[in-house]
Amino acid sequence: MSKKIFVMLLLILVVLVSFVCGKKLAVLPELKKPLVMVIQGNELYILDGVEVYVYSLQDYRLITKFGKRGEGPSELLPNEEIPLNLRLVNGDIFLNSQTKMVYYNKEGKMIKEKTLPFLCMQIAPIGEGFAVVKVNLDGGGVLKLDVVLCDAQLKPIKTLVSLDRNAMSPSGKIVIPTPYIYLHCAGDTLFVTGGNQQDFQIKVFDKSGNPMPSIQTQYDRVELTGSFKNELLDWFKTARFSNMPPEVFQRLYFPDYLPAIRELVVTNSGRVYVQTYKQQDNRSEFFVFDFHGKQLNRVLLPTASSDKIKLNHETMFTFHENSYYYLVDNADKEEWELHMETLN
Numbered sequence: 001m002s003k004k005i006f007v008m009l010l011l012i013l014v015v016l017v018s019f020v021c022g023k024k025l026a027v028l029p030e031l032k033k034p035l036v037m038v039i040q041g042n043e044l045y046i047l048d049g050v051e052v053y054v055y056s057l058q059d060y061r062l063i064t065k066f067g068k069r070g071e072g073p074s075e076l077l078p079n080e081e082i083p084l085n086l087r088l089v090n091g092d093i094f095l096n097s098q099t100k101m102v103y104y105n106k107e108g109k110m111i112k113e114k115t116l117p118f119l120c121m122q123i124a125p126i127g128e129g130f131a132v133v134k135v136n137l138d139g140g141g142v143l144k145l146d147v148v149l150c151d152a153q154l155k156p157i158k159t160l161v162s163l164d165r166n167a168m169s170p171s172g173k174i175v176i177p178t179p180y181i182y183l184h185c186a187g188d189t190l191f192v193t194g195g196n197q198q199d200f201q202i203k204v205f206d207k208s209g210n211p212m213p214s215i216q217t218q219y220d221r222v223e224l225t226g227s228f229k230n231e232l233l234d235w236f237k238t239a240r241f242s243n244m245p246p247e248v249f250q251r252l253y254f255p256d257y258l259p260a261i262r263e264l265v266v267t268n269s270g271r272v273y274v275q276t277y278k279q280q281d282n283r284s285e286f287f288v289f290d291f292h293g294k295q296l297n298r299v300l301l302p303t304a305s306s307d308k309i310k311l312n313h314e315t316m317f318t319f320h321e322n323s324y325y326y327l328v329d330n331a332d333k334e335e336w337e338l339h340m341e342t343l344n
Contacts, residue, residue: 023340024328026060028053031336034327036086036313039320043106044338045093046327047086050076052093052108057320060338066108067095074102074110082121082312087185089125096123098135117154121145122313124183124190127207128152131160131190133181145181147192149209158209161192173253176232177309184266189291191215191272193264200260202272204291215272215293221257222277229254235308262310265319271296273319279303288343299343302326319343 028046036047043063044055051067068075076097078084087094092111093104098119103111116123121133129151136144147161163181184191188207200219204212224232237249262284263275270291278285280300288297304317304326317326328337 025325025338025340026055027330028055028060028062028327028336028338030062030065031327034316034336035083036315037318037325037327038086038088039318039325040088040091044325045086045088047084047095050078050084052086052095052104054106054108064108066104074104074113076100076102083314085122085313087124094125096120114154121180122183124185126185126190127188129157129207130154131183131185131205133183145179147181147183149205160190160205160209160211161203163194172251174248174251175253175255176236177259177311180312182264182313184264186266186268186270186291189266191264191266193261194259198257198260200274200276202261202264202274213293215274215289217287217295219260219276221260223257224254232308239306258309263315265315265317267319269321271319277309297343301341301343302328302339304328 030053031046031048034046034048038045039057042057044057044060046053046055050069051065053065054063055061056063069077071077076084076095077099079098082098084095084097089103091106093106095102095104098121099116100113101116101123102113105111118132119135121135123130123132129149132148132150132154134146134148136146145163146159148159149157151157161181163179179194181192181194184193189212190205190207192203192205198221200217202215204214206212232254233249233252236252241248258277260276261274262277265273267273272289272291274287274289276285276287282303283300284303286299286301287295288299289295301324305314306329307314317324319325322343324341324343326339326341328339330337
C-alpha cells in the first residue's frame with residue numbers, strides 16, 4: 001500500500017470516528033444525575049437534582065453552583081417522578097418545582113420566589129405572565145393537563161391546550177410513554193408539544209396566547225413491535241422500577257406506535273430542533289425548523305440518553321451556534337463528559 005493511500009484511509013477513519021463519537025470537550029466531575037442543560041452566551045448551565053452548575057464555555061471550568069433541597073427561602077423540593085426544570089429568562093435563572101418557582105441571578109443569589117397556587121407540571125415565564133401546565137383532577141378521577149396562560153399574579157387568563165390522560169389508554173392501564181405536555185419558550189413565543197402523541201405537530205402561541213402557525217410535517221412513527229415491548233418491559237423491571245410490585249407491570253399498556261416527537265429544543269437564534277424515536281447506530285434523528293415551520297435540516301446525532309423512552313422533561317443535550325452539545329455517562333470511570341458535534 002502506497003503512503004498516499006494509507007494517509008487517505010487514515011483521514012477517512014478519523015472523519016468516521018468523529019462522526020460517530022463527536023468531540024469530547026471536558027469531564028465534569030461534579031455532576032451526579034444531570035437533568036437539563038442550557039447554553040447562553042459563554043456559559044453552560046446544568047441542572048443536577050436541585051443544584052445548578054454554571055461552567056465557562058471557553059475552558060469548561062466550574063464558575064459557581066447553587067440550589068438547595070428544602071422548604072425554606074430559595075429552596076425547592078422535587079417530586080420523585082417529575083424533576084425540577086430550569087430556564088434562562090432575560091439573564092436570570094428560573095427554577096420551578098410542582099409547587100414553587102424561584103428566580104436567581106447569574107451568581108446564584110435569589111431574586112424572588114413565589115409559591116404556586118395550584119399543582120403544575122411545568123411553568124414558563126412569557127411576556128408579563130406565565131404559561132403553566134396545570135394538573136386538574138375532577139371528582140370522577142379523570143386527570144387532565146391544561147396549558148393555561150396566566151397573568152403576573154398567576155391568575156388564569158385562558159386555556160390554550162388540554163389533554164385528558166385517561167382517554168389515552170384502556171381503563172385501569174398505564175400507557176407507556178406516559179402522555180405529558182411540554183412547554184418551550186423563546187422570547188415571547190411559546191411552543192407546546194406532547195398533547196397529541198400521534199401527530200408530528202408543535203403548537204405555537206404568541207405572548208397573548210393567540211395561536212400562530214403550527215410546526216408540523218408528515219411522519220411515519222416508530223412501530224412498537226413485540227420484541228421492543230419485551231425489551232421495554234425488561235428495562236422497566238431492571239433499570240427504572242426494580243422495586244415496583246409485579247402487579248404494576250401487569251398494568252402497563254404499550255400502544256402500537258411511539259409518539260412522533262421525543263424531545264424539543266428551541267433556541268433564541270430562531271431554530272427549533274426536534275428529536276424523534278428513530279435511531280441508527282445509537283444516533284437519533286433530528287429535524288431542524290425555523291420558527292415559521294420551514295424545515296432546514298434532517299440529521300442523525302448522538303442519542304445522549306440511556307433511556308429507551310422519554311419519561312419526563314430531562315434534556316441531556318442542547319444546541320448553540322450550529323453545534324450540538326451533549327452529556328455522556330462514562331460508566332467505567334463513573335463520571336460525566338461533555339461532548340460536542342458540529343451540524344453540517
